[in-house]
Amino acid sequence: MADFAIHLNNVKFKPKSKYTLLFEGDCTNSDLRTLRLSYSGADLNNDSSIVIPEELFKQLKDEFNNDFGYGPFDLKQIKSQLNKKNSYYLNYK
DSSP states (O other): OOSEEEEEEEEEEOTTOSSOEEEEEEETTOTTSOEEEEEOSSOEEEOSSOOOOHHHHHHHHHHHHHHHOSSSOOHHHHHHHHHHOOEEEEOOO
């Protein structure tokens, strides 16, 4: 059983940039709020008011690096990958 779950349902480019992806979804403690993450490969940022514990956020960044790599991104490939895997289950170590 996971300590924290993240479910992504949308991805798009940051305006005028093929180097940053914007993800939307929800997570364990999001209630009715939308989780918003921006990802460039080198950085993953939480652009929402939802708190994700730092240890788990680092794990999520590592998983994003494995799944999506680094920019510039091909949005068609990213959406295909997201269709295969849109949920992340993270555990405290």
